[in-house]
Amino acid sequence: MSDIPTLRNYVAGQWLGEAAPFEVRDPGQRAxxxxHVVPADAALVDQAVSAAARAQKLWARxxxxxxxxxxxxxxxxxxxxxxxxxxxLVRDVVLETGMLPAEITLEFRGAAFAARDNVEAAQVALEPxxxxDETSIVRIERRPIGVVAAIVPWNAPIVLMIRKFAPALVAGCALVVKTPPTAxxxxxRLLAGLAELFPAGVINVVHGFGEAGAALSAHPLVRLVSFTGGGVAARAIMATAADTMKNVQFELGGNDAAIVLDDFDIEKQIPMLMAGAFxxxxxxxxxxxxxxxxxxxxxxxxxxxxxxxxxxxIGHPLDPATTFGPINNKGQFDFLQGLIARSRAAGAELIELGTPVDPARWDAGNYMKPVLVRDAAPGLEAVTCEQFGPVLPVLRYHDLDAVVAQANGTEYGLGSSIWTSDEGRGKAxxxxxxxxxxxxxxxxxxRLGRRHMPFGGIKQSGIGSENAEYGLHEFTEIHAINIHKA
Incomplete structure (x- = not known):
């Protein structure tokens, strides 16, 4: 008898699904x-959405x-x-994501902060x-948008899920969460425990790949698809969502530029700069x-x-000697290895750094050393793409105006950073x-930013915002009332 657990879909308090399961593997030890995870087909997705729709009507009251x-x-x-x-549960998330225990522990704490922050934001965002004037009264009220399909990525699954969960539930919506297949x-397990705090059907969980996501995006009872992930999937969701004119909230990728100014404090700021990339x-x-x-x-x-x-x-996240974990999944690992090979073939100078914790087991997981690209050319693929891994091109510049043009010359627009000892120069x-x-x-x-700063991108890096009152508004719709005085 196998000791490997089977994870089914969670719908209105019941564990459902009988389809052939897929495997979730440890990225640090692929064997x-x-x-074993049971995916949801379109019929099971319909069951989950229908349960959410019934529960949402009551939860909104x-x-x-x-x-x-x-x-x-x-x-x-x-x-x-x-x-x-x-x-x-920290252990479960460490093993499935490949992230370090300290990172996942902080992720759970960040998720708790996000939940509390959304409750605080609701005191403002949901207030009519x-x-x-002398002739009439206007009331602008916000009511819950309805059933929300929350599609969550693998890289920070807990906190990114809670950033959808908390505003949706405090606003009066019900959720169908689609989990990332690799995490x-x-x-x-977390959502099944939290569901005990809410009426049955308010929280539902489905698993799977494109079929489950497409069924959610197309379902007429889903009124908002809140998705964190890549642009290819976002475009497919947007096209499907158009048939029923449902809202979308996208937090997508980026090609985030960091600009170091000439007054950069090298000794003090290098650790923070490296954390920002790696x-x-x-x-x-x-x-x-x-x-x-x-x-x-x-x-x-x-x-x-x-x-x-x-x-x-570089090693397995449960090894206490490890400071740098593996890549989460084989597809992303293979992309990064290809990117490195193509960059070298293009003549770039790539420097691999760090030391394996266990060289004998290096090939058993998705391990790679962090890479710096010296004197990277602006048109190099590693500069123009979203690597989503430990490959950082470092470009030399003479003219700040030219750097601004290069930083802005992309279809992405998520984040950016500036490194300087002069706050005024940085703000300008x-x-x-x-x-x-x-x-x-x-x-x-x-901490102040996590409470009050809208999180999201422009251009092809997203639609809408997460965080604070701005993000909570995504889960509501406006109802305006005009009262004419007699």
């Missing part, structure tokens, strides 16, 4: 099967204060999982706006994808980055960049 209390209780449970560390275990082995949407460094300090900056990366230990340059977000001196949101 290890973590779970629950007072906002009670909905908020349930989401806050969910935040407490998520934080309790963070406190358990590897004795709880009332205007009055469905932690999400499913955190989670470069597998996060707003990672630095291309770095522009002034000619006057280029060699010193490059050498300092190389020294920092060469100290990294930030205003010239075409991006949904710009960070100065750290490629991350501060």
């Amino acid at each position: 290890t099967i973590l779970a 629950v007072p906002v204060a009670e909905r908020a209390a349930a989401v806050l209780a969910a935040a407490d449970r998520i934080e309790a999982e963070a406190d358990k560390g590897l004795d709880g 706006q009332v205007l009055e 469905p275990i932690g999400i499913t 955190h989670r082995s470069g597998q996060f949407c707003f990672a630095i994808k291309r770095l522009y460094v002034p000619d006057a300090i280029y060699d010193r900056v490059f050498d300092a980055m190389a020294a920092y990366l060469d100290a990294q230990k 340059l930030a205003r010239r960049l075409d991006a949904g977000m710009t960070f100065i001196n750290k490629n991350a949101q501060s």
